[in-house]
Amino acid sequence: MAVFNYFIDSGHSSFSIASGEGEGDEQRIITAYKGLVYADPNTGEITRIKFVAVDIPKTFPVQEATDILDYDLADINGKQFVVPLSAKLLMRAGRQNAKNEIEFRNYRKFGTESSITYDLDPNAPPPLPASKTEEQPATTAPGKPASSTASPWTLPTAPPPPPQ
Numbered sequence: 059m060a061v062f063n064y065f066i067d068s069g070h071s072s073f074s075i076a077s078g079e080g081e082g083d084e085q086r087i088i089t090a091y092k093g094l095v096y097a098d099p100n101t102g103e104i105t106r107i108k109f110v111a112v113d114i115p116k117t118f119p120v121q122e123a124t125d126i127l128d129y130d131l132a133d134i135n136g137k138q139f140v141v142p143l144s145a146k147l148l149m150r151a152g153r154q155n156a157k158n159e160i161e162f163r164n165y166r167k168f169g170t171e172s173s174i175t176y177d178l179d180p181n182a183p184p185p186l187p188a189s190k191t192e193e194q195p196a197t198t199a200p201g202k203p204a205s206s207t208a209s210p211w212t213l214p215t216a217p218p219p220p221p222q
């Protein structure tokens with residue numbers, strides 16, 4: 059097993075810690091963190107990542123926070139994939155310790171398959187002729203002479219106002 063040590067400063071971190079008793083009194087900080095990455099040197103598969111919060115302000119209610127993510131191979135639809143196996147969150151706030159454990163199971167593949175086929179129906183009507191779908195030049199209304207100098211952008215003269 060190869061083990062790599064890392065450190066992420068608070069300027070590049072997204073490690074968030076929240077603390078609060080109820081709605082409206084939550085406090086949240088982004089803090090630096092360090093940890094270890096465990097990987098198989100032959101395959102490169104990661105088996106564990108450990109995150110440990112560092113430089114937590116003394117005034118913040120939580121003094122320690124550690125996350126541990128374990129990974130393993132799982133069979134999904136007949137193929138092996140590296141997936142999360144479990145997660146542990148360990149926190150200390152004053153004299154209180156908290157531990158949250160999560161297990162990931164029952165991985166499945168969801169998907170669908172479809173195909174589109176084009177079968178020509180011998181009884182289908184023929185396609186529309188081009189004259190039905192192409193633009194045609196404007197024609198004049200019956201009884202009005204066509205004007206070759208009229209602009210299509212000129213508004214017609216307004217009718218006179220109704221008598222009073």
